[in-house]
Amino acid sequence: IIVKKEKAVVECRLLYKDGSWKWHSLNVIPVLDEEGNVVLLQGISHDINERKRNEDALKKANRQLSLLTGITRHDILNKVSIIFGFLELMEKGILDQSAMEYLSIIVNTTRDIQTQIEFTRIYEELGSHEPLWILLDLVIPRNQVPSDIILSTDIAGIEIFADPMFEKVFFNLLDNSLRHGMTVSEIRVSARKENDFLIVIWEDNGVGIAEKEKEKIFHRGFGKNNGLGMFLVREILSLTDITITENGKQGTGARFEIRVPYQSYRFTMP
Known part of the structure; x- marks a missing residue:
């Protein structure tokens, strides 16, 4: 100048x-x-802070869509090949008394396809809308918690700047507790400040997660089921620079820490 x-x-x-x-x-x-x-x-x-944050979120969304194209075709086509292979054996009359076992494989594989297709629908929408301020207390899936599990929360008055699909983070955390916790009878959601960050904690009293799997659970395809839930959780959070880690102790329960940067949280009440 x-x-x-x-x-x-x-x-x-x-x-x-x-x-x-x-x-x-x-x-x-x-x-x-x-x-x-x-x-x-x-x-x-x-x-122009809000504009910049939205621009960054949209850039990350483009990366998500690029990844989407690669993951879906390959995975779904592999599942379809398995189905056609077993159907061909049935047509040739090769299957005998074990036919029911093969039919079970076909049914389960088809269900996997349905899950993957649903995942692609969700993933495709990820980042397609601008982030917004979301009241944390409203996205906890209380009506999905079984009656034999006690859910307690201490997160009133907290808003998080996140992708509109933010609520799916907690649906998947609940699903993880129910599917893998095995002995879960209590779930607690809380928050605390740590320097400039807000730490949102989801913890249960189940069997916990092995040390060697604490990072792997966020990788696509890892786990006993479809391996997409926790992968999706991290992807949703990353759109607004929020991170998640698991630091519970195996044998005493899972403990997820969601780390929210200074610009992405605010309090609506003192």
Whole structure:
């Protein structure tokens, strides 16, 4: 601006008094003296933090859609090949008394296909809408909790800036507790501040998760079932730079920590 002596638009992050950083757009015009030297810069600053966050979320969504194309075709076609293979054997009359076992394989494989197709529908929608502020207490799937399990929460008045599919994070956490916890009788959801971060905790009193599997459970395809639930959880959260880890102790229960950055949470009540 000073060298070219021309007006310019600059996007940069500014540090606020509360320690947070926010994006601003600066429209700057140089003021010249009689000799043509820049003596002053005048400008207007616009807060574009929300716009920048939305842009980042959409960029991440594009990556999700690229991954979607690769995962689905390959997985579903493999399942279809299995079905056709067993159907061909049945047509040739090769199957005998074990036919019911093979039919069971066909049924289960077809169910896997249904699950994968449903996953692609959900995954395709991921990041297709702008993130919004969501009241944490409203996305806890209380009506899905079995009557023999006690669910307690301490998260009132907290809003999280996340993808509209944020509620599926907690549906899948509940599903994980019910499917793999085995002895779960209590689930607790709480939150606490840690420096500038908000830590949302989902914990149960089930059998827990083995140390060597704590990271693997977030990988697509890992696990006894379809291996998509926890993978989807991490993908949804990552759209607004939220992370999740499991740090429970095997034998005493699973414990998931959702780490929300400063700009992605707020309190609606004191």
